[in-house]
Structure formats: C-alpha cells, structure tokens
Amino acid sequence: xxxxxxxxxxxIPESVARLTPADLLEQALTLEPGELTTYNRAHxxxxxxxxxxxxxxxxxxxxxxxxWKAFGRHVVKGASGKYIYRPIMVKTGEVDQETGExxxxxxxxxxxxxxxxxxxxxxxxxxxxxxxxxxxxxxxALAINEVVYDDISANTQGYSYGRNLAINPVARYPxxxxxxxxxxxxxxxxxxxxxxxYTKHRxxxxxxxxxxxxxxxxxxxxxxxxxxxxxxAYIRSWLSGEVPSDQAIGQVFKxxxxxxxxxxxxxxxxxxx
Numbered sequence: 001x002x003x004x005x006x007x008x009x010x011x012i013p014e015s016v017a018r019l020t021p022a023d024l025l026e027q028a029l030t031l032e033p034g035e036l037t038t039y040n041r042a043h044x045x046x047x048x049x050x051x052x053x054x055x056x057x058x059x060x061x062x063x064x065x066x067x068w069k070a071f072g073r074h075v076v077k078g079a080s081g082k083y084i085y086r087p088i089m090v091k092t093g094e095v096d097q098e099t100g101e102x103x104x105x106x107x108x109x110x111x112x113x114x115x116x117x118x119x120x121x122x123x124x125x126x127x128x129x130x131x132x133x134x135x136x137x138x139x140x141a142l143a144i145n146e147v148v149y150d151d152i153s154a155n156t157q158g159y160s161y162g163r164n165l166a167i168n169p170v171a172r173y174p175x176x177x178x179x180x181x182x183x184x185x186x187x188x189x190x191x192x193x194x195x196x197x198y199t200k201h202r203x204x205x206x207x208x209x210x211x212x213x214x215x216x217x218x219x220x221x222x223x224x225x226x227x228x229x230x231x232x233a234y235i236r237s238w239l240s241g242e243v244p245s246d247q248a249i250g251q252v253f254k255x256x257x258x259x260x261x262x263x264x265x266x267x268x269x270x271x272x273x
Contacts, residue, residue, distance in 0.1 A: 021249035024051035073122030081112035138263030176226035183212030186255040215256040
C-alpha cells in the first residue's frame with residue numbers, strides 16, 4: 001500500500017527570493033522611529049527577520065502558528081503565512097581534518113513561519129509593556145567596561161579597544177556614541193588581532209558601527225539622542241558609493257540584535273528568530 005505523499009513545498013515568491021542583505025539594510029535605514037515594536041507585540045524577531053517581514057508589507061503584530069495559541073488565538077483556515085528566515089546548515093563538501101566530520105556553514109532560508117494578527121481569531125491581544133532598555137545593563141551583559149576618556153586631542157566623540165569604551169565628556173550625542181562604540185566591539189573591530197584589518201578596511205568598519213547605532217537608536221525610538229539624517233550621511237560617506245558585502249551587513253544585524261537584547265529586562269517569549 002502506497003504511503004501518503006507530502007504535498008510539494010510552495011515555491012518561494014520572487015519578491016522574497018531575490019531580496020539581498022543590501023535590500024534588507026535599505027529597509028533598516030528607512031524605518032520610522034520605533035516601527036519595529038509593531039512586529040514584536042507578540043514575539044521578538046531578529047532585525048533580519050523584521051526587515052523581511054517589512055518587505056512583505058507587514059505592519060502588524062506577528063507570531064508563529066503555535067505562538068498565537070499562547071495568546072488564546074488561532075490562525076484562521078486558509079491564512080497564508082509570511083516568510084521568515086530560518087538558519088540551516090549546509091555541507092561544503094570538505095572534511096574537517098581535526099574532527100573528520102563534513103564541514104558545514106550556516107545560511108538563512110526563507111520559510112513560511114509567521115502569521116499576522118489579522119490572520120487570527122480569539123482573545124484580544126493584551127497590551128504588552130515592552131521591557132525598558134538600560135545602558136548599564138547592556139554594558140554588564142556584554143562584559144564591556146567604560147573607562148575614562150583620556151584622548152588629549154579631544155577631537156573624537158569616543159573610542160574603544162578590547163572590551164573597553166570611552167566617551168568624550170563633551171560628545172554631541174553621548175548615547176549614540178556609546179552604541180557606535182558597542183557596535184565596534186560586538187562586531188570584533190577592537191579585538192587585539194583586528195587592528196590591521198580595521199586600519200585597512202576602516203570605511204567598512206565605520207559603516208558597520210554607525211549603522212548598528214542607527215538601527216538600535218531607531219528601534220528604541222531615541223531620535224532625540226541623534227540626528228538620523230546626519231547618521232545616514234555619515235554611513236554613506238564611509239561606503240563611498242560601494243555596496244557592503246553580505247557578511248558585513250549580517251554582522252551589523254547580529255550586533256544590533258545583541259545590543260538590544262543585552263540592554264533589555266528579561267521577558268518571556270519564543271526568542272528571536
């Protein structure tokens with residue numbers, strides 16, 4: 001007796017399949033203040049996934065099929081899920097000489113795994129008080145020390161080295177400068193063996209740190225702590241018209257997620273995807 005055949009997987013629409021990290025980055029640089037909190041009413045998604053949801057026209061709370069059940073809601077029959085990225089491990093065809101195991105690398109594949117609020121029925125979604133973000137909490141969680149600013153030239157807003165950062169007491173935007181330096185540290189620019197790469201690729205490194213700061217402050221709705229237009233101009237000036245690599249953009253999204261999570265009070269959720 002023949003077994004039941006699983007229906008073929010739906011083909012990923014071109015509008016999703018053709019999206020590049022650069023497209024997602026452009027989305028991140030055109031957000032309205034605090035816009036991302038809309039998606040996170042029910043579940044916290046990664047920056048990468050929030051940009052993918054936004055590119056699909058999503059402007060309401062989103063959660064997984066099972067996740068909505070925790071709110072006393074269910075997905076209505078016939079609803080079509082939204083695409084989110086899921087990490088998958090892909091074999092390279094090479095063998096690790098130390099372990100003898102096949103070498104693998106991580107990539108992200110878009111799959112239908114999220115449903116918007118209007119695709120569900122049931123209990124009203126309760127008001128969710130999002131956890132506050134604390135600078136001190138973030139520094140502690142990331143094991144980063146703030147040290148005394150001792151640059152006698154006083155012509156920099158701040159600087160960082162190793163797991164340390166220093167902010168100029170007269171910095172124009174001290175909070176934004178803090179996040180900028182956190183970006184450098186989280187991405188790895190300040191590691192002892194990274195100075196040569198930072199000097200050689202300073203444009204990319206400064207683009208990454210400033211973009212990280214832009215995304216974090218925009219998500220925290222802190223436009224009174226920086227000038228978005230000025231920040232975007234700074235980002236583009238360091239890129240000099242070049243398109244950053246997929247790896248560089250991925251590091252920005254990862255650093256922004258790390259900094260946001262580090263400064264927030266713990267909350268029960270499905271976790272970032």
